Amino acid sequence: MFVLPVRVYYEDTDAGGVVYHGQYLNFMERARTEWLRALGFAQSVLRQNEHIVFVMHSMQIQFKKPARLDDELNIVTQLTEMRRGSFSCQQQVMRDGLVLLEAQVKVACVNADSFKPTGIPARIKIALESS
Template sequence: MSHRFPVRVFYEDTDMAGVVYYANYLKFIERGRSEMVREQGLDQGKLGAEQGVYYAVRRVEADYLRPARYDDQLEVETIVTEITGARVYMDQNLWRGEELIFKATVMIVCVDKTGMPMALPAENRQQFARGLA
């Protein structure tokens, strides 16, 4: 199962040549992950405030395949590929129509308020599992 989220490239996302600045691809996929998590029923703000459970990106492996440009309409595809005791792995693709322009594998870890690793709560594991491929 994949989640899709539309993103428009704004002028502020680009460099002087009108090409998306490389770090902004990570912002685009963050928005896609955040919307997927929200739609799965996970309220990250509430989890932190009430349970001391936080999610953080531990690792990103990214491939920049084609440049995105000012005013492109893109779509972020997010697929949960694996869930372990304290980690969630996701593949994220950025599409411009039928053209794959960026892809990343992201490892998300569960941590407490001090940043120490902790096991995913069972309920969260089930919510993430709804997005498993």
């Protein structure tokens, strides 16, 4: 499990001071990126050296409660399935232990040039599975 703390800023909210629904996608993207970085895999380096990128395949989201301006959130990411060329994870946006949003996310590995599906390198799979 990986946790990324995030504070809600004015730019994240709508006119009512509630987090705009699309902003949650940004929070979750940052969490997945920082999860990979914490495991030693910066996405820019993977593109340059391994010629792979991770792209969004699909996502299912349940919005449960709103987050508001100045809230301190935790974006929780946990691997749920590893396949040859993709992985799935559950992500939650939490405030003080309360789940505000829950998402099931599938991420695919593709060739950086052709964007055709490719296998996830073994060392990345091992790191994700052991996190």
